[in-house]
Amino acid sequence: MVTGIKNTVRKNLTSDDSLILGIDGGGTKCKAVLMSPDNVVLGEGTAGPGNPVYGLEQAKESIKSSAIMALQQAGMSPRELVNITLGVGLAGVNLPKHYDNIMNWQHPFKQIFLATDLLIASLGAHDGGDGAVIVSGTGSCGFSYVNQKSTILGGHGFPQGDKGSGAWFGLKAAELVLLSLDGFAKPTQLAEIMLAQLNLKNSAELTEKVAGKPASFFAQLANCVFVAADAKDELALSIVKEGADYINTMAEKLMNTHPPRMSLIGGLGRSLFPHLGRRVQHTLSAPLSSPEVGAVYFARQNINGFIPEKLVSIVT
């Protein structure tokens, strides 16, 4: 496992073919790490949104900013970017349009190896080895990478997919609260919990508050469901059951691809875990490193001629 920043011992670094930048570009932020060949973290950086699906120019800018920040933290000049190899994982690049958009970029790096956010998350979680990950954060998705074969499950986006994710829990909760306040569903503690969290008084204010909001807004309401479920609220428990059942089924389907390890990652993992089946609970292992470190592993494996990322979406 990779730990701590040890750049205090290596101040005057210059470019080195064996230094690799790893970047995880997500919907809310871009995280970069600069690593030495012996897995020492030399510098880290964080910048704005890095999802090319929701803003290509912003994503490029965030990738560059987070990279420069990591170089500067390592005591290197931004001009050294041109000598640095980048491994980067981004959502949406399994779709040819977004893959091409990034690959056609006149980027400032020596070379770029581009993977999906899922592959780098899995490589990170399993220290570069085969394995599977279930991600439940703002969105949700299942992924396994075994014998150079990728399997993707779910991850169809908000609001039509991403069941069991933060945005899904928040949306279901908002739906049920509005129905309940109109008398179309049973009274639920979810209503008072959500209204209190948003500092609102009634259904009309809630309607106005949630109008046109993105997935990230609804994801912030997910905790209301788990708080109400802890208090044995019937409607909240039914939402938790539906979401957790989906994640549990996803885990079972991924187990069919025989991953040596499987991890549940993302902000909702801890809340979901107690509601999963015993078999799945016993199968899950702790993630060993972060997705951005996984991006470094991905770049190294490409340099060594090891991985062609062949994404195959398998329905099981």
Place this chain on the structure above:
Amino acid sequence: MVTGIKNTVRKNLTSDDSLILGIDGGGTKCKAVLMSPDNVVLGEGTAGPGNPVYGLEQAKESIKSSAIMALQQAGMSPRELVNITLGVGLAGVNLPKHYDNIMNWQHPFKQIFLATDLLIASLGAHDGGDGAVIVSGTGSCGFSYVNQKSTILGGHGFPQGDKGSGAWFGLKAAELVLLSLDGFAKPTQLAEIMLAQLNLKNSAELTEKVAGKPASFFAQLANCVFVAADAKDELALSIVKEGADYINTMAEKLMNTHPPRMSLIGGLGRSLFPHLGRRVQHTLSAPLSSPEVGAVYFARQNINGFIPEKLVSIVT
């Protein structure tokens, strides 16, 4: 009931205090009608989106454009707007922010009487009298106006509300198709019907197609559900049942406000009707006039000092 355009008999009209413009400003278009005191339609006009919630400047522009078109069709100059009273119904103006945005407009009319889209739909459907309407088009909402008291049910917007609407049916269908193609739900004819309608081959293409789409896009998928339900597809039938049950409950709740008449309006009415309960089916009456004609009635009633629109959202 108001019929046809009879402006051929009244070519050289000049402004007249008793001529009233009625406008229905919806999410996709703005419809205007110019009416004489004896309910003769003198001119009509249609322009772009008129929903101030999704674009205030566009809504103002559409209101003005549709009004000018109606005046020109009646053989009048656009300069006459300043002498014309406007009755207008718009979505969202039950919320103070949007109401104030319109009322603070330096508008080109003599005066404006502003109502919700729901009130003018109900006044139109019942020729200016008390009554109730259930709207199911792109969105859904229930409304009654009895003894100067308004009741609103539902209408909480996409994707968190508007159950039983076109957008809701389309979203549910997309959700289930994506789950089914991933093996998380039973096989369904909905999948092939939807893929064929969108000219797509698989789940990945569907995921890309629906990403980030607005309510109006999903509403165009609603018909897939009814086609598959007609072919006895189990999942489609379950979606139809859930949506129709909600609309049926809404009708029963509105009946508790004792409206003299009740109509089911909007693009989905015809598809939903066969799936409603017998009691509700027998209660529904055909709408007598359009919402824009309802807006004319609203303006007249205001001029006569008759209506103060007191919107009261009642939970029943």
